[in-house]
Amino acid sequence: MYRLPSALLLALAAAAPAIAQPKKVPIALRDFGSFHLGGRLIEITGQPVKEVLFTPGGVPAKIDPNGKYQIEQLYVQYFLPENRKGKLPLLLWHGGGLSGVTYETKPDGGDGWMQYFIRHGWDTYVSDAVERGRSGWTNTFKGEPVFLPLADPWERFRIGPIGSWSEDAAKRTTYPGTQFPIDAYGQFLKQAVPRWLTTDAAIVAGYIELVDKIGPCVVLVHSQSGAFGFKVLEARPEKVKALVAVEPTLGGDKDKISLVKNTPVLFLIGDNAKEHPRWSKIRAGDLEYADALKAAGGSVDFIDLPDRGIKGNSHMMMMDKNSDQIAELINTWLASKGLSE
Amino acid sequence: MYRLPSALLLALAAAAPAIAQPKKVPIALRDFGSFHLGGRLIEITGQPVKEVLFTPGGVPAKIDPNGKYQIEQLYVQYFLPENRKGKLPLLLWHGGGLSGVTYETKPDGGDGWMQYFIRHGWDTYVSDAVERGRSGWTNTFKGEPVFLPLADPWERFRIGPIGSWSEDAAKRTTYPGTQFPIDAYGQFLKQAVPRWLTTDAAIVAGYIELVDKIGPCVVLVHSQSGAFGFKVLEARPEKVKALVAVEPTLGGDKDKISLVKNTPVLFLIGDNAKEHPRWSKIRAGDLEYADALKAAGGSVDFIDLPDRGIKGNSHMMMMDKNSDQIAELINTWLASKGLSE
Numbered sequence: 295m296y297r298l299p300s301a302l303l304l305a306l307a308a309a310a311p312a313i314a315q316p317k318k319v320p321i322a323l324r325d326f327g328s329f330h331l332g333g334r335l336i337e338i339t340g341q342p343v344k345e346v347l348f349t350p351g352g353v354p355a356k357i358d359p360n361g362k363y364q365i366e367q368l369y370v371q372y373f374l375p376e377n378r379k380g381k382l383p384l385l386l387w388h389g390g391g392l393s394g395v396t397y398e399t400k401p402d403g404g405d406g407w408m409q410y411f412i413r414h415g416w417d418t419y420v421s422d423a424v425e426r427g428r429s430g431w432t433n434t435f436k437g438e439p440v441f442l443p444l445a446d447p448w449e450r451f452r453i454g455p456i457g458s459w460s461e462d463a464a465k466r467t468t469y470p471g472t473q474f475p476i477d478a479y480g481q482f483l484k485q486a487v488p489r490w491l492t493t494d495a496a497i498v499a500g501y502i503e504l505v506d507k508i509g510p511c512v513v514l515v516h517s518q519s520g521a522f523g524f525k526v527l528e529a530r531p532e533k534v535k536a537l538v539a540v541e542p543t544l545g546g547d548k549d550k551i552s553l554v555k556n557t558p559v560l561f562l563i564g565d566n567a568k569e570h571p572r573w574s575k576i577r578a579g580d581l582e583y584a585d586a587l588k589a590a591g592g593s594v595d596f597i598d599l600p601d602r603g604i605k606g607n608s609h610m611m612m613m614d615k616n617s618d619q620i621a622e623l624i625n626t627w628l629a630s631k632g633l634s635e
Numbered sequence: 636m637y638r639l640p641s642a643l644l645l646a647l648a649a650a651a652p653a654i655a656q657p658k659k660v661p662i663a664l665r666d667f668g669s670f671h672l673g674g675r676l677i678e679i680t681g682q683p684v685k686e687v688l689f690t691p692g693g694v695p696a697k698i699d700p701n702g703k704y705q706i707e708q709l710y711v712q713y714f715l716p717e718n719r720k721g722k723l724p725l726l727l728w729h730g731g732g733l734s735g736v737t738y739e740t741k742p743d744g745g746d747g748w749m750q751y752f753i754r755h756g757w758d759t760y761v762s763d764a765v766e767r768g769r770s771g772w773t774n775t776f777k778g779e780p781v782f783l784p785l786a787d788p789w790e791r792f793r794i795g796p797i798g799s800w801s802e803d804a805a806k807r808t809t810y811p812g813t814q815f816p817i818d819a820y821g822q823f824l825k826q827a828v829p830r831w832l833t834t835d836a837a838i839v840a841g842y843i844e845l846v847d848k849i850g851p852c853v854v855l856v857h858s859q860s861g862a863f864g865f866k867v868l869e870a871r872p873e874k875v876k877a878l879v880a881v882e883p884t885l886g887g888d889k890d891k892i893s894l895v896k897n898t899p900v901l902f903l904i905g906d907n908a909k910e911h912p913r914w915s916k917i918r919a920g921d922l923e924y925a926d927a928l929k930a931a932g933g934s935v936d937f938i939d940l941p942d943r944g945i946k947g948n949s950h951m952m953m954m955d956k957n958s959d960q961i962a963e964l965i966n967t968w969l970a971s972k973g974l975s976e
Contacts, residue, residue, distance in 0.1 A: 320717040322661045327740035327750065330825035335785065346781065348731050348832065349862050352885045353916045355791060362785040362802065367825040369736065376661040390689050393769050395710065399668035409668065427769040428734050430828040432782055440687065441773055444676065444703040450696060461703065484671035484708040487771040491689065521690050544693045575694045 321413055322376035331507060332500040333367030333424070336434060366493075368500035369394075369428035370421040373408070379415025380634045382511050382535055386411075386420045387501065389517025389543075391442045393427030394420040395485045396516065400613045401478035407514075407612045410621040415634065419511075421504065423519065424497045426487050439488035448479070451609035452566050452573060469566050471606040473614035482613060494521070501526045505533050512633060514538040514624070517609065520545070520580075527554050536631055538562070538624055541609050543576055545583030555592035558631045559584070560624065564607035564614075565600045573609075595627065659746075662754055663717035672848060673841040674708030674765070677775060707834075709841030710735075710769040711762040714749070720756025721975045723852050723876055727752075727761045728842065730858025730884075732783045734768030735761040736826045737857065741954045742819035748855075748953045751962040756975065760852075762845065764860065765838045767828050780829035789820070792950035793907050793914060810907050812947040814955035823954065835862070842867045846874050853974060855879040855965070858950065861886070861921075868895050877972055879903070879965055882950050884917055886924030896933035899972045900925070901965065905948030905955075906941045914950075936968065 341359040348355060371394065372383075386408065388396040397408040397420050405413075412418045425431040431439075448459040448466065453474045458467040468476060501522055505511060513534050515523030520542020527534040528550045537559045539545075546554060561584055567573040577598075584596045599607050604619060611620050628634055682700040689696060712735065713724075727749065729737040738749040738761050746754075753759045766772040772780075789800040789807065794815045799808040809817060842863055846852060854875050856864035861883020868875045869891045878900045880886075887895060902925055908914040925937045940948050940961070948955050955961070969975055 318666050320663045320665045321667075322663045324661045325659050326662075327746065328736060329740060329744075330736075330822065333825060338784070346832070348859060349884045350835065352862070353913055353920070355913060357781070357784075357787060359782070359784060363782060364785060364821070364824045364827065371739070393771075395669060395671075395769055398712070399670060403670075405668065422769070427771075428736055428763070428828070430734075430768075430826075432829070433780070439774070440698070441700070441704060443679070443698075443700060444705060446698060480705070481671065483705040484674065485771075486705065487769070488773070491687070494691065518690060521693070543690045572694055572696060579694070 319413075323373055323412075324376045325374045326372060328369065328371040330367045330369050330429070332503040333365055335362045336365055337362050363432060363434075365432045365434055366424050366496040366500065367429055368421055368424050368497075368504060369430075370419050370504060372417070372419045373412045374417045375412050375415055377415055378417065380411075380417060380512070380628070382417075382633060383508050384411055384416040384418050385504065385508065385511050385513045386418065387513065387515045387519035387522060388421075388423065388426075389519055391440070391486055391489050393422040393485070393487050395427070396610075397612060400475070400617065401481035401485070402475035402613075402615070403478075404617070407617060407621050410618060411625070414625055419504075419508065421501075423522075424500045425490055425493050429500075431488075435490040436492040437490060439490050441488050442483065442486040444480075444483050447483070447610075450572070452564065452570060453479070453608050455566070456571065469606065472608060473606040473616050474608040474610065475613070475615055482610070498522050498525045498529075502529050505530050509533060510535050512536045512538070512628060514540065515542060516540040516612070517543055524554075527557055531557060536560075536628060536633055538627070539580070540611065541567075541576075542580060545580050546587070548583060548586050551587050551590045551592065555587060555590050558593040559587065559595075560627050561594070561596040562611070562620065562624070563596075563598045564609060564611050565605050568598070593631075597623070660754075664753075665715050665717045667712075667714045669710065669712040671708045671710050671770070673844040674706055674837075676703045677706055678703050704773060704775075706773045706775055707765050707837040707841065708770060709762055709765050709838075709845060710771075711760050711845060713758070713760045714753045715758045716753050716756055718756055719758065721752075721758060721853070721969070723974060724849050725752055725757040725759050726845065726849065726852050726854045727759065728854065728856045728860035728863060729762075729764065729767075730860055732781070732827055732830045734763040734826070734828050736768070737951075738953060741816070741958065742822035742826070743816035743954075743956070744819075745958070748958060748962050751959060752966070755962075755966055760845075760849065762842075764863075765841045766831055766834050770841075772829075776831040777833040778831060780831050782829050783824065783827040785821075785824050788824070788951075791913070793905065793911060794820070794949050796907070797912065810947065813949060814947040814957050815949040815951065816954070816956055823951070839863050839866045839870075843870050846871050850874060851876050853877045853879070853969060855881065856883060857881040857953070858884055865895075868898055872898060877901075877969060877974055879968070880921070881952065882908075882917075883921060886921050887928070889924060889927050892928050892931045892933065896928060896931050899934040900928065900936075901968050902935070902937040903952070903961065903965070904937075904939045905950060905952050906946050909939070934972075938964070
């Protein structure tokens with residue numbers, strides 16, 4: 295067999311398009327854009343005026359750090375498909391230590407849930423929580439920001455079991471049949487952003503303002519934003535028309551169940567949660583809330599993916615190799631609730 | 636004349652769609668998504684393991700802050716229109732204290748340059764500089780982050796002349812005929828993100844990696860990223876096929892002009908710069924570099940917008956009311972260089 299000289303092969307590889315992906319069906323958008331909302335102004339006083347050289351070799355500027363500052367605003371980007379099928383806007387809220395990038399292109403380069411839902415006709419709004427990503431941050435929050443070490447998500451997000459992490463990538467092990475694209479683990483960590491532990495109230499205020507702006511909508515939450523989703527549902531039960539809670543780290547307030555029982559709720563839990571020392575507790579708390587909501591007449595589906603034959607999913611199931619399969623499950627559930635055409 | 640009761644008017648306003656905008660022509664994208672690139676791993680040692688309660692009422696997690704961390708990566712989002720007219724990808728790099736949001740929907744709700752260039756057939760890549768927005772940040776940078784007080788951009792970005800700012804919005808004055816949408820000034824400040832003064836090298840490294848990934852391209856820079864654009868052009872003159880420098884706070888290195896003279900460069904300067912105490916110096920530096928590049932045989936256009944009859948533009952001309960007019964000037968210039976069909 296004739297083989298191309300390796301130098302030529304390299305040259306051909308270099309000539310490939312920068313974003314090499316299979317040909318996709320074009321998607322028509324009737325509009326797309328972004329906005330910030332919410333937050334408040336605070337005042338700083340008593341600071342000296344500084345001369346700041348923003349660009350070495352450039353012209354210095356005088357900066358008076360006293361005066362008002364905008365803080366705690368929320369960034370939202372939206373994509374409105376021409377061929378709309380979802381009857382309400384779909385709001386995607388990410389988990390802790392991350393940003394809206396969670397739902398975009400996956401670390402392995404495949405389309406994420408943002409693209410899935412837009413392509414399936416949902417007006418899709420992806421936000422960055424207050425103090426994360428494009429929402430900006432200030433040094434006015436209490437306590438210290440928390441950064442995500444490379445090692446931490448491997449076990450905490452159930453890619454591998456406790457004790458499976460190694461600094462040497464070749465020595466790391468995973469749960470059997472993990473769906474997480476482990477070759478893209480380092481790429482995933484590039485999506486991490488710092489987070490504070492004292493900003494929940496500001497984040498919830500931002501999300502309530504978002505729901506007030508958008509009106510009746512479907513909210514999809516993940517991990518940390520689970521608690522935010524339930525709090526916003528409790529505050530605006532007439533506007534949150536369905537809540538999809540993907541591995542929420544906390545459910546709602548059992549004393550407020552009568553307020554929210556008209557909104558259908560879907561819980562999704564991935565694989566290997568039932569036996570995990572921390573996730574088993576989180577799952578038990580979610581299940582307890584789901585059962586209480588159901589007992590009060592609420593419409594709740596609590597799905598452990600492995601019980602549906604969907605195995606190997608990590609906490610980051612929107613980045614897992616079978617992310618489309620799970621998005622389809624959500625999309626079908628929303629249709630079953632009369633929320634899409 | 637019959638007037639609607641004001642309560643009814645309020646009800647009608649509340650029923651309006653959340654994003655009220657004139658009907659737009661749908662735009663077809665052959666693909667869109669995002670990625671992070673660049674950066675490096677560092678190691679933190681000697682820290683105590685912490686028990687962290689990420690969600691009040693939830694299940695605590697043990698976090699070992701020791702080990703490796705990903706730092707200095709760069710976030711990029713891309714939109715590839717089906718009806719492609721630009722012959723090369725267009726990279727939009729924002730200025731200091733801001734993020735890629737600079738080019739998205741304007742503070743007044745109108746379409747920004749991102750939407751303009753996508754609608755005009757350019758494969759468009761909008762990035763957040765290292766340590767800004769969705770690129771994430773860490774506490775490993777030298778020095779303190781700089782935050783943007785509400786007062787500062789009013790005069791420094793030439794919305795009003797020196798002395799025109801007031802904390803009382805009603806008392807603020809502007810340059811005559813300012814194009815900046817002053818009612819949206821507070822909305823603009825919601826886009827601000829902190830910035831360090833010590834991260835230029837990391838940002839330039841990220842942008843070089845971006846240009847290496849994308850290949851031949853057009854780069855559009857603004858303000859702080861002016862210096863980055865010229866540095867990347869000097870490092871990759873064969874890949875940056877045109878450079879649009881919108882009010883760059885610094886030009887290139889005059890000792891490296893022979894390297895870059897084959898790349899056409901467009902300088903754009905807004906109104907009221909020539910007389911402004913700081914901008915007159917910045918403009919003079921830009922002009923000096925442009926003249927040196929021209930004298931060496933380079934292709935340079937240096938446009939003061941008011942000399943073309945385009946008046947009232949601030950430093951944030953991509954957010955000004957006539958932003959489309961300036962985008963059209965850029966688009967026409969790119970076409971004149973053979974870079975679009």
